[in-house]
Amino acid sequence: MTNPASDHSVSCRDYVGRFAPSPTGPLHFGSLVAALGSCLDARHAGGRWLLRMEDVDAPRCVPGAADTILLQLEALGFEWDGELLWQSRRERHYHAALTRLRDKSAVYPCACTRREMADSALARDGSRRYPGTCRSGLPAGREARAWRLRTQPGVLRFVDLLQGEVSEDLERDVGDFVLLRADGLFAYQLAVVVDDAEQGVTHVVRGADLLDSTLRQIYLQQQLDYPTPQYLHLPVATNMQGEKLSKQTLARALDVTAPARTLAGALRFLGQPLPADWADASLAELWRWAIAHWDRARIPRMRAVAWPEG
Structure with a gap:
């Protein structure tokens, strides 16, 4: 039987992944895990990686948070394909x-x-x-x-x-x-399904906190005659009390002053190897290593992992 955690069944040129943060605050370590996992899975397969700002829930969005997220991603060496997609412009x-x-x-x-x-x-x-x-x-x-x-x-x-x-x-x-919704806003379930279909997303790599809503999205895809992507739900980073890192649990904003060190922490969380001299490597060199050595089979097969560095 094929190990589902190591099966890249879509050809390189067909793979389309994405990262879709909500601008409710700056990225924290848990956000980085999702961004890095989705990006590395796409790049290792030779595919495209898209960025979408999920700002459809306007009351939860924090002014300036989207700009902060983009600056954080750029400082950490992320590069995305195509234009940034904004849900708020897709009613x-x-x-x-x-x-x-x-x-x-x-x-x-x-x-x-x-x-x-x-x-x-x-x-x-x-x-x-x-x-x-x-x-x-x-x-x-x-x-x-x-x-x-x-x-x-x-x-x-x-x-x-x-x-x-x-x-x-x-x-x-x-x-x-x-x-x-009663306030006239479209629910996340509809927005994410429409966006994934219209952007041609083939693989959704995200946190396991969304695992329990995935079948709703698959059912909605079926009702709309959309294709269903492959899903990979990464373990969620929690604090030592078992609470998911989030704005509500006072998770710290990502430290982008030492981007290679920050990236290395997320790689360790995902079970990925680091080069022996990673501390002396440039950010670009660390990215090249991480893409070349990405291995789904090394990711902890858990829904959540406590991480003291979060």
Whole structure:
């Protein structure tokens, strides 16, 4: 049996990867792990690596954060292909996808509030499972607040290139999920699916914190007749208390004053080898080494890894 963690089945010229940060603050060590893993996987395969700014959730975006992220990536030696894509400038594409789903009755309007769903069961990713209140039509006297995708019964499966097989019955475990929110903003699930398809992304390499939402994206791809990329979910970096490094857990912004040292730390986290003289190597030399020696089989096959240097 082929080891899924070391199978590069797409030819070099066909590989398209991407890194898609949300500008809610500067990049931290956990962000670097995702950026580096996705970039090295693409470059080792001889493929393209795209950069997308996922700023569709405007209330969460911090002014100036996108510029800071770009400066951090450049200081660390990242180079991306093509133009930077901004989700906030792509509303018409998301509207078009939602219209296609409406035309095939795959979505429906929903009047439910968060308070009304407060007692609903939790899905694996911590979101509330929708009980189907508006599935057969809006209650009398209520107006639509959001649009939901209609799920179907049955177990969906995919094989993650690192984490192995993942399965879920979306209708039972998640329920119909939101594509257009009550505040008029498009949900992450729709935006990311449309963007990956329209950018021709073949491989999604990202943190395992998004593993539990992947089957929703695959189901949505199927409803829109989009191809499904291959997925590889890297272990998430946590602090020593087991909390994911994030703005909420006060993760430090990346130190870009010593870029080679910062990059070396992320390579160690991903289980990748370092040259014996890496401390004396230039940033460009370290990048060339990392691309040439990238090995999926060395990545820890875990969802999370505590990292004191984070």
